[in-house]
Amino acid sequence: MDIAVNTMNPETLVADLARNGRRAQTVLARMSDADRADALHAAASALRADEATILEANAGDIAAGEAAGLTGAMLDRLRLDADRLSAIADAVDAVADLTTPVGQMISRDERPNGLVLERVRIPIGLIGIIYESRPNVTADAAALCLKSGNAALLRGGSEAVRSNRAIEASFARGLESAGVPAAAIQLMPTQDRAAVGAMLKAAGLIDMIVPRGGKGLVARVQADARVPVLAHLDGICHTYVHSAADPAKARALAVNAKMRRTGICGAMETLLLDAAFSEASALVGDILDAGCELRGDERAQKLDPRIKPATDEDWDAEYLDAILSVAVVDDIDGALAHIAAHSSGHTDVIITEDVDVAEQFLNEVDSAIVMVNASSQFADGGEFGLGAEIGIATGRLHARGPVALEGLTTYKWLVRGTGQTRP
């Protein structure tokens, strides 16, 4: 099998995989939600039962990664142990128990001529997932796709190839034991990069691609894909502290938005301080004291001698690290103008007790998520009550912000008549 795969041209390989996946998806789409949930529980059980095999495969990846000189952080992302694998299985069980959007009625209308029109949610079809080194994505993404009635074609990072194969094999065995065709969840059987290119071009075969990983991966996928892509490239999230901000809230929120975890896409990257906010020096002091480097414009630098000068690039930087750019703005209009010029459309926040200013900010900031008096680190499917997320999207069509099961569905129109001809 591997030999055939390796000699096959990438387009043919992807077309074959896609056809298998699409065929499996039609079976999946006709199953009841309860049956799909049972299949996911069976997959979770299989992951637990196959712990030894999966951890052994992972040990192989770790050994290869060490030999290849991967950094400690990369090895940590790659590493599985009994606890982590158990958490992966638990997450699959949790997705199984989410309420499915499939079958939901979006709208219903009866026309004067008696036609009854309904829009009903259905699965999208075959979802391509392209991801990097975290092997948990294999199970997470598979579970979300399956629960929403979609088939998935997964292509993981080369560092995790042994782990991904073991997880996928176990997962698929669980699904099959519950009557789901194994091809509903397929892992790309080759790490040939040309096969990724073929996935990106497979319009009409793959319905949507979700890249999960760093900016380099997402940028390549967005640049090359002919298939619709659900993703965000940057999370350049702003927090604007308005003159009417509650100082205690502002200080706690700013530290949390930046420092709770600096490496996630919802972390604050630029702080905008209103010139009339009274506790600006104390606020930047809190962030500096928490171990963050600050890079400020001229007015910001006067707030604390530890603030370094910012360059033009800083206003468009996603640091994903303990670094923050900070600018002083004259008022809400100055904040809105800065955000319009530099936001990546992910999550932007205002801190204020002035309801009118808050509503203006909510209306006028054109990002997927706009928040008032909350930490931008809440930009997450779990925190939004979606149960999980396949990713966060900043595109303007289909689904935006944290995307979970609903974003993995589309709809069709059902029209019920009694013999109506069109005049």
Add this chain to the structure above:
Amino acid sequence: MDIAVNTMNPETLVADLARNGRRAQTVLARMSDADRADALHAAASALRADEATILEANAGDIAAGEAAGLTGAMLDRLRLDADRLSAIADAVDAVADLTTPVGQMISRDERPNGLVLERVRIPIGLIGIIYESRPNVTADAAALCLKSGNAALLRGGSEAVRSNRAIEASFARGLESAGVPAAAIQLMPTQDRAAVGAMLKAAGLIDMIVPRGGKGLVARVQADARVPVLAHLDGICHTYVHSAADPAKARALAVNAKMRRTGICGAMETLLLDAAFSEASALVGDILDAGCELRGDERAQKLDPRIKPATDEDWDAEYLDAILSVAVVDDIDGALAHIAAHSSGHTDVIITEDVDVAEQFLNEVDSAIVMVNASSQFADGGEFGLGAEIGIATGRLHARGPVALEGLTTYKWLVRGTGQTRP
């Protein structure tokens, strides 16, 4: 201006137009719906007031078209008169009075930590419309975009260039008199085809492209676009007459679905007759008597000597003419298999009095619109109660079937907190 435009490179031109349009859109997005409606009424009034100018421009297009040897059908599509212009203005007034989806709340949730999450509909941004010879599209598409808070960049066919410029100038004057920036609706100032190519590549500048025209245009747009496209390529619509169909309904529906208008995308192109349907001969006789050519498989040919043999190509043909392919199938499974193999995902219909079979068909046919006991010619935004349509979409993401104002919106998440930090 025209000289500068003609010497400008297409990418720069499109980028300039897009920036102007996006700037105008931010003004539009902040206007109230009542103000946007007023602006559209002003545009409709301007079209009426400028009747002489617009008809004169149209006469110029007609004269040029005649000189260029356009067919009678093409000249008819191009031709305006007082009645047709009045109908165009009336349609703009009608769109002005539709209920706007902008600002609608899609969902609302209060999290245990007190965060209040809402998803609210917002305009998409800048919509590109690429169309052929009908000058009414200039006003129709502009009205739908404007009512949903979007800016539009229009690129019409060369045959209609004088008419389109006159309509756009009049429309924009009307908008401006009501406080909308003229750049909210822009007509491409050159017919250079390279500028169309630049529109298709303008990802990040143009948010969505809607092609309006024949299959050649749509195919080119879909093949070349890097911007998301809302469209359908084919309308290969099936009607399956089940064994439990009411014969009188079936005969009336079949004739209507094919012959009411043969040139629209919702016209039936393939008739599937259940082998056990009792009045199959009478039904095909009705269609033949109505002046339609029938091309059948072997079993269908036995129903009437006038039926010609079908070739393999007939099952994938969109005739848009008084021609119909007809096949006899054994049962619902045969019909579903034929549709799965040959449908373009636009509109497929079953005629039956058996509720269970009808529901099976509704569930298992994977098209944008699935109908029971109704004519596929109802596949239309007006007939669906949407008031108008920007087009019919068969893609799987964003919006499907007849797309009107709601399909021209997206959403953002609004999160209102009281100082919540993420644990």
